[in-house]
Amino acid sequence: MIARHLKHRGSALWLAAIVHRLSGLALAAFLPLHFLALGLAIEGEARLEDFLRWTDRPLVKFAEVALVFLFTVHLLGGLRILVIENLDWREGQKQLAALAAAVSAIVAFVFLVRVF
16 A cells, blocks of 8 residues: 555656755755855955855855756746646646756756856
8 A cells, every 4th residue: 555655756746846845945055155145245345255255166156056956946846836736737747847857957057157
């Protein structure tokens, strides 16, 4: 009986739901860093300038690209949930989830090209 309840795991829609949850957690973990940067701006120009120089490192730039990817994945995942909850079920939901992942990757790649 348990196996019947678990057979959906690994499907594209289940993975989309997991990615949506994980991207939300990652974005929530980012918020304190964002507030730290805003706080540095309030403390003074020199502290903010030091922080901005630190953000010019390649590893930080790649982290920004990952953040843009996570934000896009989370945004599109949220839109997918709104569609599922408010519209009739249609064939092609799995393709929409795959399309959302592809769009997220493209947006992150465009951001990566613009950053470097």
